[in-house]
Amino acid sequence: MNDQVYSPTRTLMGPGPSDVHPRVLQAMASPVIGHLDPVFLQIMNGTMDMLRKVFGTENQLTVPMSGTGSSGMETLFVNLIEPGDKVVIGVNGLFGQRMVDVAARVGAEVIQVTAPWGQPLDPAEIEQALKQHGQVKAVGVVHAETSTGVRQPLEPIGELAHRYGALFLVDAVTSLGGIPVEVDRVGIDACYSGTQKCLSVPPGLSPVTFNQEAVKVLGERKGIVQSWYLDLTMIQRYWGAERFYHHTAPISMIYALREGLALILEEGLEQVYARHRLNGEALQAGLIGMGLKLLVDEQYRLPELTSVLVPEEVQDVEVRKRLLQLYNIEIGGGLGELKGKIWRVGLMGHTCRRRNVLTFLSALEDILIQLGYRTENGSGIREALRVYQAAGGVTI
Numbered sequence: 001m002n003d004q005v006y007s008p009t010r011t012l013m014g015p016g017p018s019d020v021h022p023r024v025l026q027a028m029a030s031p032v033i034g035h036l037d038p039v040f041l042q043i044m045n046g047t048m049d050m051l052r053k054v055f056g057t058e059n060q061l062t063v064p065m066s067g068t069g070s071s072g073m074e075t076l077f078v079n080l081i082e083p084g085d086k087v088v089i090g091v092n093g094l095f096g097q098r099m100v101d102v103a104a105r106v107g108a109e110v111i112q113v114t115a116p117w118g119q120p121l122d123p124a125e126i127e128q129a130l131k132q133h134g135q136v137k138a139v140g141v142v143h144a145e146t147s148t149g150v151r152q153p154l155e156p157i158g159e160l161a162h163r164y165g166a167l168f169l170v171d172a173v174t175s176l177g178g179i180p181v182e183v184d185r186v187g188i189d190a191c192y193s194g195t196q197k198c199l200s201v202p203p204g205l206s207p208v209t210f211n212q213e214a215v216k217v218l219g220e221r222k223g224i225v226q227s228w229y230l231d232l233t234m235i236q237r238y239w240g241a242e243r244f245y246h247h248t249a250p251i252s253m254i255y256a257l258r259e260g261l262a263l264i265l266e267e268g269l270e271q272v273y274a275r276h277r278l279n280g281e282a283l284q285a286g287l288i289g290m291g292l293k294l295l296v297d298e299q300y301r302l303p304e305l306t307s308v309l310v311p312e313e314v315q316d317v318e319v320r321k322r323l324l325q326l327y328n329i330e331i332g333g334g335l336g337e338l339k340g341k342i343w344r345v346g347l348m349g350h351t352c353r354r355r356n357v358l359t360f361l362s363a364l365e366d367i368l369i370q371l372g373y374r375t376e377n378g379s380g381i382r383e384a385l386r387v388y389q390a391a392g393g394v395t396i
């Protein structure tokens, strides 16, 4: 009955949300308690500790914001940027564009550094912008650009930001829990993520972390934070020792996040990254094995989000419709200038499993052949299995 009332069980292989781990769903069904209940306060502390481990940081100010990933993006800009501040933003996909929009609404003077969709940003161009404009307050980039599948190397850009006296701000919505983010080692000053990508939790929270430098900038603001709801000067008093009431914490979502983080730490961060690498590599080998082309160069490919070009013989929408109707598999289409041109296949968090890779490759190959695409049946699976076999995971 529930299945009919709410939703069918899908395999979520799009750009998010990803499959929610059953233990997370179970945690969400726990009784709701008060947001100042001593037991809940312990749950908050545990959640912050685990978030620090997954972010790779010692930052005291590490909390989940109430809202989806975009609320984390907004949190960074409303708290750290004041009207008239200069910010440099890297734009090579939809989420870089969104960052520009958010920063501009805060009143920043935005300097965009662009790269074609599907390619990473060039640090030399970021340096040129920093040099040319002077006194830049922050540099913002997207670590894992979910609209294209590009992994942006962070360290060279972080170094430049600091050399020119700017804060380094990073969107880790699709990277956290999929590839290493390592906030402290990389030198990220403030960072945000989302729960529904590689953390295997439903959409609804946006973990953020601010280091000492960012906290100092927050403390030295000339004016109050424009947004009451996202004002960290108040929110940190709720998550800190004071337990000052700001807004009612979304209790069940925090249960969910805590369980998702516990699952990652139980498996081990390195093992989690290795699982994403292996399954991503197998999926990509399988797609190439079918004769399909990937958008992103191997060096910059994300394991958790693969963009594959739609072959000329078939229609984007028809293929996605059949995947959903016949196989219950959701994948994503292209956004913006890539609409109709690519499919985005996610292997995030709990979705990132061998059975999903193999089922998807079989399903896609079957549908493509039905629609007149020429490939040798089984060629995708064969290449994927080769990857698993080389890693010692399966024997054929």
Ligand SMILES: *Cc1c(COP(=O)(O)O)cnc(C)c1O
Binding pocket: 016, 068, 069, 070, 071, 073, 095, 142, 144, 145, 146, 147, 171, 172, 173, 174, 194, 197, 203
């Ligand atoms: C999904 C995503 C966001 C936005 O998150 P929402 O939860 O949709 O608000 C921001 N940045 C990146 C890179 C994303 O993948």
